Amino acid sequence: MAKKKPTTESKAEDAPPQASAEYTVLARRYRPQQFADLIGQEAVAQALMNALESGRVAHAYLFTGARGVGKTSAARILAKALNCEKGPTTKPCDKCEICQAIASGEDTDVLEIDGASNNSVDNIRENEGKSVDALFRDMFRAEPMEGGEW
Numbered sequence: 302m303a304k305k306k307p308t309t310e311s312k313a314e315d316a317p318p319q320a321s322a323e324y325t326v327l328a329r330r331y332r333p334q335q336f337a338d339l340i341g342q343e344a345v346a347q348a349l350m351n352a353l354e355s356g357r358v359a360h361a362y363l364f365t366g367a368r369g370v371g372k373t374s375a376a377r378i379l380a381k382a383l384n385c386e387k388g389p390t391t392k393p394c395d396k397c398e399i400c401q402a403i404a405s406g407e408d409t410d411v412l413e414i415d416g417a418s419n420n421s422v423d424n425i426r427e428n429e430g431k432s433v434d435a436l437f438r439d440m441f442r443a444e445p446m447e448g449g450e451w
């Protein structure tokens with residue numbers, strides 16, 4: 302049986318849809334960007350805003366809870382609030398380079414640690430070593446540790 306030569310038209314149909322430059326994954330597109338957007342976590346948002354307004358931000362914060370309650374979102378918003386060019390502020394601008402880098406998870410000083418695969422004492426020691434390195438750009442370092450639910 303002779304193999305049918307594919308036409309350029311069928312090739313185009315078989316090709317995977319091209320990702321547009323506008324495409325962002327759902328978790329990024331719908332992740333709350335301001336404390337006011339943290340639905341269901343109003344008390345947490347208020348406590349963090351009070352700390353920012355009074356200039357009494359603790360050295361570390363531990364966000365706990367089930368999947369999807371807003372731990373990562375709260376940590377990223379706090380990181381933006383502390384490091385925004387217009388900050389520290391309770392309303393990060395979302396426009397400056399730092400805010401945008403943190404929102405997209407690409408900021409050099411906001412290191413998201415995968416706790417599910419970094420859960421040994423040696424891993425913690427290794428990460429501790431990294432955290433004392435000089436900051437690249439931001440005033441505050443944020444290290445949200447993901448999957449650290451024990």
Ligand SMILES: [Zn+2]
Nearest residue numbers: 385394397400
């Ligand atoms: Zn900003």
